[in-house]
Amino acid sequence: MSTSAAAVTLPPLDHPLEDGWTLPAAWYSSSVVHELELERIFARAWQYVGRADLVAEPGCFFASHVAHVPVVVVRDADGGLRGYVNVCRHRGHLVADGAGCRATLQCPYHAWTYGLDGSLLKAPRSEREPEFDPRDFSLLPVSVATWGPWVFANPDPDAAPLGLVLDGVREVVEASGVDLDDVVFRRRVHWEAPVNWKNAVENYLECYHCAVAHPGLAKVVDVSPDAYEVVERPLSTSQFGRIRPGVREGTANAPYRPGQGVESAQYHHLWPNTTINIEAGRPNVGIDVWLPAAPGRSTGYSDYFFGSDVTEEEIEEIVAFSQQVGKEDQSLVESVQAGLDSGAVPQGRLFGESERLIGHFQRRIHAALTGAG
Ligand code: FES
């Protein structure tokens, strides 16, 4: 259901974001904010949805979600990449499940059958319904696009090009030492956290906490403010962490392996909920999505890709390193959520330098929800 600006009241900002204040704590548990985010951010956002290799051949598809919107990505008979809302036009059963290759997409509920072009080909007993015109019941289109091994989707069929979101990030990733044409998918890891999605993303957007909370990371990456570089762009941000001088290849520093392909860590955020991570060492790149499951609950997954000659042992090291950092972050954001939920501190205070990217993110959230952006 659409929510008009006049019909909702957002929890107020007592202090402006421009003065360094955070979004109000109530924005991290409010169902009004959550509903508005789905409508005004996610219903028109590009998000990573899955692997391009799953839809390399005509007739192949995979099902996914952009936030709350079920989508199915299809390689059509002519080789074109297409995306649809994965909701049956009959009564709403999800049409496709998982991934595979087939000539049509058939809804498992009453067997309405759609072509790879989204058109409704067959609806059992439709000949008994003289008013029914199948041409009116094609799957609804969404926008889809690829970059390297990744497929992105946007529920808005008229979305601005994905390239606007990738602008700046693409160049940096492609110069990172990871050849996106030579990476292979190796792992998917799902996660779930009892926190608002913004709380989780904001934790990703600063390394002010790294020296305190990530001893393993801080041992190999120089997380001091003069060495740790951050960049903001209209629709993305990047963080760069140099390997500490003196770090040499060895078990104690795993997976950091200087001189093995990637020389510095990179952490990119694509508005609103996709992140891309590259650790220094053997060619690796992980891509994550952060999904707003409920006002106080997030889910997501990370897909890990590696250079084709990276060994299983090296992959384990990188995934374990990343999962350890993720575990440390999860306990931080759960504690933050408890504090936010208490409402006892209605607005926090950001540091303009060390938390610059959070300020950028929060201003964009605020603009999107208030209709200013
Ligand atoms: S809901 Fe899909 S065929 Fe009935």
Ligand SMILES: [Fe+2]
């Ligand atoms: Fe962290």
